[in-house]
Amino acid sequence: MFSVLSRSARRVFLSPLVAGSSQSHQVCKTLKNTWNTQWSRRSHESPWERDVQFRYYFILAITAMSGYFGGSCVLYADASSNASPTAVTIKECSNPVDRKKRILVLGSGWAGVSFLKSLDCTLYDVHIISPRNFFVFTPLLPSVTAGTVEARSITESIRKIVLKKQNVKYSQANCMNIDSVNRKVLCRPVADYLEPGKNDFEVEYDYLVIAVGAQANTFNTPGVEKYCHFLKEIEDAEKIRESIVDCFELAALPYLTKEERSQLLHFVTVGGGPTGVEFAAELHDLVYEDLCKLYPDLMPFVNIVVIQSGDHILNTFDQRISHFAEQKFQRDGIEVKTGCRVLEIQQNAIIMKEKSTGKKVEVPHGMVVWSTGIGTRPVIAQFMNQIGQHDRRALVTDEWLRVKGCENVYALGDCATIEQRKLLEDVAYIFTLADKDNSGNLTATEFKEALDSIRERYPQIDLYLKRQHMKDVMKILDDPQTYGEGERILLDVEQFKKALSKVDAQMKALPATAQVAAQQGEYLSRCFNRRKKCEVEPEGPLRVRGDGRHQFHPFVYKHLGQFAPLGGEQAAAELPGDWVSVGRSTQWLWYSVYASKQVSWRTRALVIFDWSKRFIFGRDSSRM
Amino acid sequence: MFSVLSRSARRVFLSPLVAGSSQSHQVCKTLKNTWNTQWSRRSHESPWERDVQFRYYFILAITAMSGYFGGSCVLYADASSNASPTAVTIKECSNPVDRKKRILVLGSGWAGVSFLKSLDCTLYDVHIISPRNFFVFTPLLPSVTAGTVEARSITESIRKIVLKKQNVKYSQANCMNIDSVNRKVLCRPVADYLEPGKNDFEVEYDYLVIAVGAQANTFNTPGVEKYCHFLKEIEDAEKIRESIVDCFELAALPYLTKEERSQLLHFVTVGGGPTGVEFAAELHDLVYEDLCKLYPDLMPFVNIVVIQSGDHILNTFDQRISHFAEQKFQRDGIEVKTGCRVLEIQQNAIIMKEKSTGKKVEVPHGMVVWSTGIGTRPVIAQFMNQIGQHDRRALVTDEWLRVKGCENVYALGDCATIEQRKLLEDVAYIFTLADKDNSGNLTATEFKEALDSIRERYPQIDLYLKRQHMKDVMKILDDPQTYGEGERILLDVEQFKKALSKVDAQMKALPATAQVAAQQGEYLSRCFNRRKKCEVEPEGPLRVRGDGRHQFHPFVYKHLGQFAPLGGEQAAAELPGDWVSVGRSTQWLWYSVYASKQVSWRTRALVIFDWSKRFIFGRDSSRM
Incomplete structure (x- = not known):
């Protein structure tokens, strides 16, 4: 028995796969059952033996609990699926191939990956299609722009994530068209040298899960596409990092005037939401902790500006946090321009209108990061036209995440919005x-x-x-x-x-956050896992217009709080139950929560290493 | 005294700057002097106190010695320059600005950086110009292609390297033209969005040090520029890494024929030199240690081929190594095609001629890495035309690294070749x-x-x-x-x-290796540091055609051996004194030598972490 236990213990510590909290819950249950069984069977054992056994169980339990509360626990996916009674049912079928429905998942972000991780893949044939063969831990994207963490430290290969799952295929391709009538999707492989259109292929499905996310919204402001950086993808973050170094290197060239230096080192963020604010804070840290040593002569020319159309930055947060952030930024010398609407971006300047005075103001810039909100991806806009949702900003679903206007199509994450029944x-x-x-x-x-x-x-x-x-x-x-x-x-x-x-x-639309997407993914996979059972015993609420009950409980979002790191080892956090926390201790809370929420042990180790590396060696400013 | 000592100890361990071995030598001397002084002064101290003090000195000494033998030691550059008597001389001048000569260094590779690190920058005004604001530890480039080490782990910012040096400027720019008659250089800033030619600037010099390196040599083979990857720069390595993943992801798409899969997974290296061989070995490790788990179905289609025009791969190495490498590759299933001349590269195939039979052969490919030798960079070719060296493959210098045909211009590293007097x-x-x-x-x-x-x-x-x-x-x-x-x-x-x-x-031209470039850089800086002294007391050999002695000793290359890692934790090494070592132990020797030769403590720590990370988590195959 000892050897069995220690083997499981090794599994728990070494496996690169991380399962969701539902699985950790299962570990707790399994542990309890096993303990009871073992206890009743081995009543002849000495107290000492029992004590040693209990210690093993205790270590296992602590691991499981830490996963339960920290949001992550390590388990081999096959280990849990072997234990699943549904898998056995499938094996008993005379011809399981005929009976397995095909789920097609579009996207490998928070929604898609959280759906996949919790899905019992023995029940379906699953196919994931995404142009990125990796998952990105998006809340750390602003840290990548400054080099506080490296790009590869916050990404995990999709193939690694589904390594131990059965019946899962992945294709690196863009979805070009969704045909919900004929239940198929047109895809285009991703590789630099391929000619567009020549290698397209179609994939059929029984259930379609759309989780392609969103893109930056320019609100048709002239010049944004041409002169601004966005901060949605890992490539964006890397380009911003390169661009910051470029600005400093250009400003360090000989024979430049003071005005030219000042213009080059004017860093502007349009949008005072969490992403914009976090980017400004990270940039401030990069400049005043690291670059100041390498470019001491340029420091007087540096300006960091946040432009916000509303009256306060972080206006989706509690007012106390918003005020704290504004005061912190003022102390740090980060200029916050509230109540300003950007009219146009030019190569070296931003034209904007002050709402209070109506005056046009010009702000010079060396680099602009545009993070004002999200817009619809072309393929989703096209699909919305097909199903009569052309006047909406995102795919409209019901409370069960089913896209309205078509069958067996689900949408979750940033590309979707739930229309709550009135x-x-x-x-x-x-x-x-x-x-x-x-x-x-x-x-x-x-x-x-x-x-x-x-x-x-x-x-x-x-x-x-x-x-x-x-x-x-x-x-x-x-x-x-x-x-x-x-x-x-x-x-x-x-x-x-x-x-x-x-x-x-x-009723309010849910925010476009990782938290919402992850919860939706997990919710939807639970529905898929219980589909058979719930067809017979529906578990949802009573139908108001109709008989009986709905098949599943509707999706309910549980807000677990949110963080805003503000630089200089200070952060602000909105915690459940109207609690607000600010300061250094919150930054440490942020470190521990973000480390625990990583998708794998690999990224967890890398992110922690990157943080330590930054403390010891500072951030790297090589231009690449 | 304790506090002073522990402060120095901290400096030694924490400083990100690494000085050359001449500086470590100085540490040893300083230590000895300090110890003697302290010892004679404090003869009243108890033996216990002396013992504790000695331990501190011992730790310091060990650190210094390790630097001396391992080729690196950490020191603040200002600490040594404060002690330099020349610096004092300069300070005593009534108007030192008038007297300082300007050295312009082109390039930030092995030659340029090794020159800078050993140069006494208090004697000159130094300006470095390079399109890359970082130094690359090029011998590890093949490891970057497979993700064994990350790109940023083998690069160090030039500004960090010269952080504590005085009178050093750096500009991120390409050199466009060298005007040795008027002693000035035309430069073009590097940034993606700049219009070419609009921001060019000129830099004047008294001494010009050309260390721009070389570029890949295509030998005018059709299709090479269009369809091949080179492996000279860090961007090349990253592109190759992306391309390998692309090949696997494309081959994993549904609806492909076996032939298409096989063609996509045919990886070819043209050139059986150290770079080509190391890349093939790294690729083999990546495929058979990591990708095989993620793409098990594709394994039968994978082919790795090395094409070599000579009769053996690694033909610059000892014959025993060459044979060992060929046998190892045969066991590993890496195909070595010797005696083949590549005639043309097409999109999906390589056309080549077998020298023995004269037959034309077609080899399919999904990706080709071209590493057959080095060619001249355009700016150097242009400069060679100006000074009448148009028929040479590299800038010709004498044994003191002075470019023939012009004054006060030095060339070193891959862009230069020494013409030894007959x-x-x-x-x-x-x-x-x-x-x-x-x-x-x-x-x-x-x-x-x-x-x-x-x-x-x-x-x-x-x-x-x-x-x-x-x-x-x-x-x-x-x-x-x-x-x-x-x-x-x-x-x-x-x-x-x-x-x-x-x-x-x-007499043979020196090989285009990091070792040669680094030795040349160090040699040249020593000449510059002793210029004043040697003007009065020349230290070189007797002049044969003329009176007196040459000002400096000529450059003499000392071959310290070379490594060829062959994958699967095996390496081959040519050591000084005709020794050859192969196998696993050589791989560990390789690890320790390459770790010790890193340019800074930061890169040393990162490279070692990357190696450990690979052992624990494997290589990452995200496409970015």
């Missing part, structure tokens, strides 16, 4: 269902029961209660006294509507 | 000098004295004696008996000529 549209139906005695009025009990049973289908109810700090669902009624008291409360349909009228206003 | 051209002069009694004949003593005094000027004499295993210089006479015996030996001028006739045949 409560008021269904209120009449709900009233009929709730009014069990057909009296035309609801009693307090009926009202409560109705709300309880529809809260999962319309999560805005809970959101509203939470935001208003209401613990009792009855508080939703403005003034219960109007309708009577206690059990005598009676509402007619109009009063019912009025009570719920404010709830729909809580 | 002994036979000067033999009549030498005879006259040696024949002290003007007898028209040389006695044995006169003959010996003559050879002794000209051996430095004509190093081919020593080379000849060494190759023929002659210990006594008299053995150079075919049969001393012909000329008499012992002191009675008498030679006339014709007999003297005959005796020396075979010596000139020993």
